[in-house]
Amino acid sequence: MDDVFSNxxxxxxxxxxxxxxxxxxxxxxxxxxxxxxxxxxxxxxVLSRAGALYVTLMRNTPLLIVFVFATFGLPKLDVQxxxxxxxxxxxxxxxxxxxxxxxxxxxxxxxxxxVEAARATGLTFTQTMSQVVLPQALRAVIPPLASTMIAxxxxxxxxxxxxxxxxxxxxxxxxxxxxxxxxxxxLTFALxxxxxxxxxxxxxxxxxxxxxxxxx
Amino acid sequence: xxxxxxxxxxxRTRRRHRLYSLLGSLVLxxxxxxxxxxxxxxxxxxxxxxxxxxxxxxxRALLVEGLLKTLQMAFSSxxxxxxxxxxxxxxxxSDHGWxxxxxxxxxxxxxxxxxxxxxxxxxLTYGAGQGGIGxxxxxxxxxxxxxxxxxxxxxxxxxxxxxxxxxxxxxxxxxxxxxxxxxxxxxxxxxxMLPAIISQCxxxxxxxxLGYAILAPGLTEVGKAIYQQFSNQLQAAIVMAALFxxxxxxxxxxxxxxxxxxxxxQKALAVPAIGHDSGSAV
Numbered sequence: 001m002d003d004v005f006s007n008x009x010x011x012x013x014x015x016x017x018x019x020x021x022x023x024x025x026x027x028x029x030x031x032x033x034x035x036x037x038x039x040x041x042x043x044x045x046v047l048s049r050a051g052a053l054y055v056t057l058m059r060n061t062p063l064l065i066v067f068v069f070a071t072f073g074l075p076k077l078d079v080q081x082x083x084x085x086x087x088x089x090x091x092x093x094x095x096x097x098x099x100x101x102x103x104x105x106x107x108x109x110x111x112x113x114x115v116e117a118a119r120a121t122g123l124t125f126t127q128t129m130s131q132v133v134l135p136q137a138l139r140a141v142i143p144p145l146a147s148t149m150i151a152x153x154x155x156x157x158x159x160x161x162x163x164x165x166x167x168x169x170x171x172x173x174x175x176x177x178x179x180x181x182x183x184x185x186x187l188t189f190a191l192x193x194x195x196x197x198x199x200x201x202x203x204x205x206x207x208x209x210x211x212x213x214x215x216x
Numbered sequence: 217x218x219x220x221x222x223x224x225x226x227x228r229t230r231r232r233h234r235l236y237s238l239l240g241s242l243v244l245x246x247x248x249x250x251x252x253x254x255x256x257x258x259x260x261x262x263x264x265x266x267x268x269x270x271x272x273x274x275x276r277a278l279l280v281e282g283l284l285k286t287l288q289m290a291f292s293s294x295x296x297x298x299x300x301x302x303x304x305x306x307x308x309x310s311d312h313g314w315x316x317x318x319x320x321x322x323x324x325x326x327x328x329x330x331x332x333x334x335x336x337x338x339x340l341t342y343g344a345g346q347g348g349i350g351x352x353x354x355x356x357x358x359x360x361x362x363x364x365x366x367x368x369x370x371x372x373x374x375x376x377x378x379x380x381x382x383x384x385x386x387x388x389x390x391x392x393x394x395x396x397x398x399x400x401x402x403x404x405x406x407x408x409m410l411p412a413i414i415s416q417c418x419x420x421x422x423x424x425x426l427g428y429a430i431l432a433p434g435l436t437e438v439g440k441a442i443y444q445q446f447s448n449q450l451q452a453a454i455v456m457a458a459l460f461x462x463x464x465x466x467x468x469x470x471x472x473x474x475x476x477x478x479x480x481x482q483k484a485l486a487v488p489a490i491g492h493d494s495g496s497a498v
Contacts, residue, residue, distance in 0.1 A: 043225065043233050047240045060418070060464035061457045062425040064436065068456075072449035077254045150328075157330035161429040168333045175340045186337040190329045197328040 001181045004174055004188060014170035015192050021084070021156040021166060022196075025091035026149055032092065033099025040104050051100065058097035063158050066090045071162045083163040090162075091155060098148045106141030107133075139211045146204030150197050167192060255450075265448040269455050274442060282438035283459055289352065289434060290421040293359035297420070298413065300364030305371025306397060319368070326365035332426050334358040339430040351432035355424060363420050370412045374405035407478040414471035418464045425460075435459060 004011065039051040058066075070090035074081065081089075110133050118128040160169035171189040175182050225233060255261050268274040307319035326334070335358040343354035378401050386400040428436040435456055443452040 044236045044240055046237045046244065050240070050244055056465075057457075057461060060422075060461040060468075062422040062460055064425040064428055065453055065457050065460065068449065068453045072443070073453055076260055076450045077258050154328075154330040157332040158426070160332060160336075161426075168330060168336065171333060172336045172340070175336065182337065182341040186333070186341075189333060190325070193330060193333065194325065194328045 001178070001184050003178050004181070004185055010170060011167075011188070011192070014165060014167045015196070017164065017166040018153075018156050018168075019196070021087060021091065021159060021164070022149075022153045025088045025095060025156075026152055028088070028092040029095035029099050029152070030145075033096035034103055036096060036100035037103035037107070040100060041107055055097045055100050058094055059101070061094075063090070063094050063155055064161070066094050067158055067162050083159075087156075087159040087162060087164050091152060091159075094155070095148065095152045098151070099145065102144035102148050103141055105144060106137045109140040110136045135211075139208070142204055142208045142211070146201060149204075150200050153196055153200060154193065260450055265446060265451050268442050268446055268448070269451065277438050278435065278442075278455070278459070281433065282435035283463070286421065286424050286434040286436075287463070289355055289359070289424045289427070289432075290417060293356045293424075294363060294413070294417050294420050296356065296360040297363035297367050297416070300360055301367030302371055304364060304368035305375070308368060308372050309375060311393075323365045323368045326361050327369075329362075331358055331362045331423050332429060334361060335426055335430060343430070351427060351430045354430055355427040355432045355434075358426075359420050359423055362423070363416055366419070367413065367416060370409055370416070371405070374409035374412075375401050377408050378404045410478060411471045411475040414467060414474060418467050421464060421467070422460065 036051045036054065039047040040055070042048060067087070067090045070086045070093075071083070074086060074089075114132055114136065115128055118132040123131065156166060157168035159166050160172065165173075167189055171185060174185045178185060252261075269278070304319050304323055307315050308323065310316045310319070335354060338358050339351060339354040343349050343351055349357070375397075382400055382404060383396050386396040391400070424432075424434055425436045427434055428440065431437065439452045439456045443449045
C-alpha cells in the first residue's frame with residue numbers, strides 16, 4: 001500500500017484520464033445520439049431506417065470489438081490517430097447508440113393526448129413543441145440518460161486494454177508490483193469509481209429534482 | 217403517419233420529405249462509398265485477408281473453440297448470477313436491517329465497479345499462476361458478481377410487482393415468511409423476471425469479451441490468434457461482430473417471445489438503474 005500512497009499522484013492522474021475520456025466521449029455521444037434520435041423519430045423513412053440499423057448493430061456488438069476496430073482497424077485504413085482519440089471514437093460510436101434509444105424513448109413517452117390538447121387550445125407547432133412536448137420529454141429522458149452515462153463511465157475501463165493508462169490500467173500496474181496488497185489496491189480504485197458513479201447519479205438526481213413538477 | 221411530433225403531412229410537405237429522402241440516401245450512399253473506397257485503396261478487400269473465414273478448419277475453431285466457449289462462459293455466469301442475485305434480491309427485501317443493509321451495499325458496490333477492474337483483480341489475485349483458478353473462471357466469477365448484483369434488482373422488482381393481496385392472503389392462511397416467499401411470491405414473480413434475465417444474457421455475453429484482457433478462452437482469443445497470423449484485424453473484427461450480433465439478436469427475440477407469452481403486452485420490467493441501463497445491454 002505504501003507504493004500506492006507514495007505514488008498517489010499516479011492514481012489521481014489515472015482517474016483524471018478516466019474522467020477526460022468520460023467527459024469527451026460523453027459530450028460527443030450526447031450530441032451524436034440526439035442527432036440519431038432525431039433521425040429515428042423524424043418523418044424521413046430512409047434516415048429513420050439507417051438510424052435503426054446503426055443502433056441495432058452497435059447495441060449488439062461488444063464494446064471490446066468496437067475498440068479492436070478503432071485501435072487496430074483504423075491504422076489498416078491508413079488512419080493514424082493517438083490512443084486517446086481512438087478510445088474516444090470507440091466509446092462515442094458505442095455510447096451514442098444507447099443515447100439514441102434513451103432520447104427516443106423519452107420523446108415517445110409524451111402521450112399523444114398532450115399534443116392534441118395543445119393543438120386544440122390553439123397553440124402553434126413551435127409553441128406545442130417548446131411549451132408542451134420538449135419539457136416533458138426532457139424530464140423523461142434524464143433517468144435513462146443518467147444510466148447510459150454511468151455505463152459509459154465504467155466502460156472507459158476497456159481503454160486499459162488498448163493503450164490508455166487510465167484508472168483500471170493503473171490498478172493492474174500497482175497490482176503487478178505489489179502482490180501482497182492486491183485487495184487493498186483493488187478497493188482503493190473501486191472506491192474511486194464508486195465516487196465518480198455517485199457524482200454522476202447525484203448530478204442526474206439534482207437535474208431531475210429541479211425539473212420536477214407537481215406529482216401527477 | 218402521425219406521431220407526437222408532427223401532423224399527417226399534406227401534399228407539399230410530402231414533396232419536401234421526398235427531397236429529404238433523396239438527399240439522405242445520397243449522403244448515406246456517399247458514406248458507404250467512402251468506406252468501400254478506403255477499403256479498396258488500402259487493399260483491405262483482398263481475398264487473402266478474408267480467406268481464413270471461409271477455411272473449414274478456421275471456421276471450426278471460431279465456432280467451437282470460440283463461440284461455443286464464449287456461450288458456455290456467458291451461460292454459466294448467468295446461471296451462477298441467478299443464484300447470487302436471488303439471494304441478494306431476497307436479502308434486500310428482508311425485514312431485518314442487518315441482512316438488508318449489507319445486501320444493499322454489496323449490490324451497489326458491484327454495480328458501480330467496472331467489470332474489467334473486477335476481472336483484473338480476481339485474475340491477478342486468485343487466477344494467475346500455479347494453483348490459481350485460471351482465466352476462464354476469473355471471467356465467470358467477475359461476470360457472476362456483476363450480473364448477480366444487477367439481477368438482484370430485477371428479482372427485488374419482480375417480487376414487489378406481485379400484487380400485495382397475494383402475500384396478505386398467504387399470511388392469512390397461516391404461511392410463514394419463508395413459505396410466502398418460496399411458494400407464493402417467487403413463483404408469480406418469476407414470470408415477470410424471466411424476460412429480464414434473458415436480456416441480461418446479452419449483457420453477459422458481450423462482457424465475456426473482456427476476458428480478452430486476461431487471455432481467457434473464447435471468440436476473442438481465437439479471433440486474436442487469427443488476426444495475429446494473417447494481420448487481418450479489420451476483417452476479424454467484422455466477423456466477430458457479426459457472430460455476436462447474430463447470437464444477441466436471437467437472444468433478444470427469445471426474450472420478446474417469452475415476454476409476450478408470460479406477461480402479455482404489458483410493459484417490460486424496468487429496473488431503476490444506477491450503474492447500468494435497465495433491460496437493455498450496455
